[in-house]
Amino acid sequence: MMDSVVHGGNRRSGEAPVNTAALHRVHMSENGSRQASNQTSEADRTSRRYSVTALYSIVAERDEEVSDELSEAQRKLRELKGHISTQSKKNFLLERDVRYLDSRIALLIQNRMAADEVKELSSHLEDINQATNDYYPDGERTQLYGNLFFLLQNEPRHIASLTRLVTLGEIDTLLQTVMFTLYGNQYESREEHLLLTMFQLVLAAQFETTQEFSNLLRQNTPVSRMMNTYTSRGPGQVYLKNVISGEIARVIENRDLNLEINPLKVYEELRQERMDRGQSVDDFPQGVSTEEATNNPLVRAAIEPRVAELTRIASRFLDTIVENRSSTPYGIRWICKQIRSLTKRRYPDAPDSAVCSLIGGFFFLRYINPAIVTPQAHMLIEGAPTQHPRRVLTLVAKLLQNLNNKPTYAKEKFMEELAPFVDANRARINVFLNELCEVSDFYENMEMDQYMALTKRDISLSISLNELYNTHALLRQHLHVLAPGADSHLRTLLDDLGDAPPLVLRNLNATMDLALFSKWETPILSDLSTLAADNTLTQHDIMYVETKSILVQIIRSMPHLKYRRYKPENNSAAKNDLLFVAEQAATDKDPMLVRKGIKVREMLVELEHSGAIDSNDGYRYLTEEILHELAHLGNLRDKVEEEILGLTDV
Structure with a gap:
């Protein structure tokens, strides 16, 4: 394997004559290993052959000239993965637009919007038209943008630092660009590994700067937003569809399944039922306290079977999740592993239960539970669940979360009815979370990933104008922190680009294909120390x-x-x-x-x-x-x- 691979000058990767030569060297290496087999150990020969075979298999997956059944199946698989990646980005954008429109329409209803805000709102309801050439960067600037985004993609430390500098109001747009555009090939190991490297840098900095253990990963910070957004990528959504959508469907199918266990609400239900039947409600006065409702024998009789059924449903969810541990996407498991590793190193005296609580805070609170509570937002069902199934799903999510945290039941004392389920499964969930962390690191594969990137005919991004200009503006705004040195490649590119153009209207925010290539003859293969350069904190x-x-x-x-x-x-x-x-x-x-x-x-x-x-x-x-x-x-x-x-x- 090569020690370094270079992109020369402004030559595009698709034009570099490295592919044939590189594969020829691999072929000669294989022949050489055959000729020298009598001089090498069997293990060494097998290892070398295995590496060469792996290299050829990766190349073969991209061979567009082969048309046998295998290559046809591989092409279909690539197309499907590409479609999932594209669709996950569209879903993310739609969810963001819905949140924006909800907030603005509420103001419009209250007559609290100015005329220019109404105009802005209407622009969000228009289809995107093809932008004129006035909005696109010219040829020279397009080339500079290609150089810039090549650098950002291959040196994750820049984006890692930027995510800690932007405001919460700016983070969602930046994360959209990072998760779904810069590293948008969600099933390609090279981009996934570079993205996870960025995650590691951000997580390490978060652990370094958080003073109290109780505040780790709990607050609404750019790191927590990153975690939420990462789970919205294709592999994470496919897992949810394959693993928990079946259990969600079982709950939703039973539209009349009422498992409310809040004594006050159950009390009101029973009172209303009596009134609907024309019965006296003298023994069901209004305005009772929680304690009075809890002690009512009819309320107790209604709650008891509901608790048993809730326990059965929650157990089914838990069994499904635990049994499908190996189906959990690698990236999500690797992030869990980093949380465990960082916690044990920063807080060596922290008990295993506290460490597992942090891991579960990511896996359940930010990944599994949102999908259970709002399955329609994750496209696990069509339409929103009706009232009773929605409440059941919410209670199941609360139960799963209580397995990770030490519940006090202070705010929702009625959840104490389900304490036996929590106590019986807490040790089991801790074992599961630790096993979730048992995945190998990818650092040894990064060199192969970067090398295989050169076998592509081109490296490009499908990026919108506003993603381009917004990222440019944020980098310029924080340049003094990101690239304080005059010889920084990032500073050189941003100086050449100058100020960022203004954002375009939504209906003019067209998408362009941006070819990526390096401006410098520098190795694209970098070790972990290089990735941490200029980032002394981590x-x-x-x-x-x-x-x-x-x-x-x-x-x-x-x-x-x-x-x-x-x-x-x-x-x-x-x-x-x-x-x-x-x-x-x-x-x-x-x-x-x-x-x-x-x-x-x-x-x-x-x-x-x-x-x-x-x-x-x-x-x-x-x-x-x-x-x-x-x-x-x-x-x-x-x-x-x-x-x-x-x-x-x-």
């Missing part, structure tokens, strides 16, 4: 992850090492294991392992100096995370071997 967080990744690579490359499992009573042994691994690699005969060993040895020293790890506890959390990675890779290997056996039988 540089050691990125170094921590890279250290873990390198140690995992070394251990996998040197299986003869006796890597002892960390034991709390033996801190020095755990520390010495990591130092021993680094030392063995640094003195190996393989030059690649030597470089990795020397590098990781220095990184361990720097991380301890920064306070990110502590030798007094034997590098406890780093050791545990390495063991998690190795265990996961072992499971992954088993799956690959099973697949190989299956194919061999065929």
